[in-house]
Amino acid sequence: MTPKIARFLTQHQPATPCLVLDVDRVEENFRALRDALPLARIYYAVKANPARQVLRRLVGLSSHFDAAGIEEVEACLDAGALPSAISFGNTIKKVSAIQRAHRAGVTMFAFDSREELEKLARNAPGARVYCRILVENAGADWPLSRKFGTTIESARELMLLAGDMGLDPFGLSFHVGSQQTTTQAYELAIGKVAMLFTDLTNAGVNLRMMNLGGGFPTRYRDEVPEIDRFGDAIMNAMTAHFGNNLPDMAIEPGRYIVGDAGLVQAEVVLVSQRDKNDPVRWVYLDIGRFGGLAETEGESIRYRIKTSHDGSATGPVAIAGPTCDGADILYEKSNYRLPLALTSGDRVELLAAGAYVTTYCSTGFNGFAPLAEHYV
Numbered sequence: 001m002t003p004k005i006a007r008f009l010t011q012h013q014p015a016t017p018c019l020v021l022d023v024d025r026v027e028e029n030f031r032a033l034r035d036a037l038p039l040a041r042i043y044y045a046v047k048a049n050p051a052r053q054v055l056r057r058l059v060g061l062s063s064h065f066d067a068a069g070i071e072e073v074e075a076c077l078d079a080g081a082l083p084s085a086i087s088f089g090n091t092i093k094k095v096s097a098i099q100r101a102h103r104a105g106v107t108m109f110a111f112d113s114r115e116e117l118e119k120l121a122r123n124a125p126g127a128r129v130y131c132r133i134l135v136e137n138a139g140a141d142w143p144l145s146r147k148f149g150t151t152i153e154s155a156r157e158l159m160l161l162a163g164d165m166g167l168d169p170f171g172l173s174f175h176v177g178s179q180q181t182t183t184q185a186y187e188l189a190i191g192k193v194a195m196l197f198t199d200l201t202n203a204g205v206n207l208r209m210m211n212l213g214g215g216f217p218t219r220y221r222d223e224v225p226e227i228d229r230f231g232d233a234i235m236n237a238m239t240a241h242f243g244n245n246l247p248d249m250a251i252e253p254g255r256y257i258v259g260d261a262g263l264v265q266a267e268v269v270l271v272s273q274r275d276k277n278d279p280v281r282w283v284y285l286d287i288g289r290f291g292g293l294a295e296t297e298g299e300s301i302r303y304r305i306k307t308s309h310d311g312s313a314t315g316p317v318a319i320a321g322p323t324c325d326g327a328d329i330l331y332e333k334s335n336y337r338l339p340l341a342l343t344s345g346d347r348v349e350l351l352a353a354g355a356y357v358t359t360y361c362s363t364g365f366n367g368f369a370p371l372a373e374h375y376v
């Protein structure tokens with residue numbers, strides 16, 4: 001919790017649940033990543049937190065932006081980003097979205113299939129395109145599965161085709177999975193994709209960019225490597241494969257930029273000992289899976305939880321949300337412990353909850369309002 005957030009909570013006693021995010025911390029994270037990888041251009045993955053306050057701060061730092069949809073493209077433009085600083089990074093785009101982005105001046109687009117490439121050729125002629133390669137997501141707490149990316153063979157074919165279609169075959173990309181906790185995932189992916197890069201260059205394609213995606217982790221319950229370790233591993237791998245002839249490098253951090261900049265304050269609604277022979281108490285909060293904490297699915301993202309009783313005796317708990325849905329359980333298997341003194345009415349904080357929360361919440365399931373947001 002940053003001092004600014006602590007002061008806000010004390011002074012304003014906001015209604016819960018709410019996100020409170022310190023925009024100065026967003027800037028610190030941006031600078032730390034830029035220092036760790038000075039040669040890489042940063043495209044902030046807007047979907048992690050598209051709040052105007054966040055976008056405006058990043059525009060002020062000359063960040064670039066990775067947009068997943070046309071509304072995100074427009075949010076970046078509204079916040080003052082230049083169209084040339086926006087990459088439309090989703091490989092699945094409606095024709096109308098491509099047309100609107102192209103008309104707005106966006107010139108860089110991702111794809112990973114022939115049909116998408118044809119859509120781009122027709123609706124964004126001349127655009128710079130980059131092909132996303134499927135890479136291993138081992139080591140990621142929130143893997144992106146097999147939904148995105150194509151094989152080396154088909155990427156090779158499509159990149160050769162892109163030029164013939166009147167597009168500019170600009171680069172290659174990958175994503176090692178979100179909350180990636182190993183530096184090795186980047187090394188392996190760079191090795192795989194760099195070979196294709198060299199191969200296509202030798203075939204006469206004027207490739208200029210390696211886009212290393214996002215994935216850089218936020219510290220939740222468990223420790224993660226420092227950002228400099230990722231920077232060093234990436235630079236070593238890039239130099240090993242490209243020598244002095246480095247292509248432009250792009251990264252698309254989302255979680256790393258906003259994750260630990262914010263927290264969610266919640267209220268304990270009920271503490272229940274469901275079975276007197278079972279020491280596990282059920283702690284129900286006023287926010288759950290449908291209130292924005294969607295990444296607790298599969299107990300993948302394990303937030304640290306702070307209470308006003310910290311330091312006193314604890315016992316095992318299951319933690320759940322307030323809705324009438326049986327899936328609305330945050331943690332049952334991850335061995336959470338909370339103070340025995342915890343009781344309904346207490347406020348708790350889920351730390352480092354600045355990423356992938358506000359936009360994941362439902363709009364009125366069980367009548368609960370969307371998550372309130374405060375930017376300080």
Ligand SMILES: *Cc1c(COP(=O)(O)O)cnc(C)c1O
Nearest residue numbers: 045178179214215252253254255
């Ligand atoms: C979601 C996403 C990102 C951001 O990933 P993080 O793990 O939050 O850094 C970057 N690039 C693409 C293409 C994405 O879909």
